[in-house]
Amino acid sequence: MRKASVKRTTKETDVEVAVDLDGTGASSIATGIGFLDHMLDLLARHSRIDLTIKAKGDLHIDQHHTTEDVGIALGQADVFVNVAGGVRIDEPGADLAIALAIASAARRRPVRARTASFGEIGLTGRLREATQADRRLEECAKLGLMTVLAPSGTPTRGKIRVEQVETLRHAIGAGLDAERAQGADEA
16 A cells, blocks of 8 residues: 555544655644654655644643654554554664665665665755764674665775765665565555
């Protein structure tokens, strides 16, 4: 399924989500939570999926219910991978890897084999260096990875090829295989 719409109503929230993986990157997002709106807009814009989200929640108490129910509704749209138990990521250096995983699913193209990525994504899609780049590259080498996509300015280290990328769009082009995954057209 390449398009999906979900409505979710609980005691705390009322959420409507529409996703089109074959879109242009258009978004209309109104959750009442500025940072969440910003991240969802970046997701839509840079992965070129259309995303419409309207959410009303008990923000006078906290942002937890609205954020959670938007995530649940997106998960129920059957266009994103569900992760058992959920995942909490508060490491900005993971932005690029997460964005590549989402772009891979949306475009039905695998991430290049033996490739890792790290970097923070800014508001305009420009990539910023992640902290502790040397340690990250060292861990990639231990895992036998051959290439790392990282923001410009990231130092090279050892035998690992560091492919420096300026923007999320550039990283998606460099990080995904040119061919669709086998059987991808069957979905």
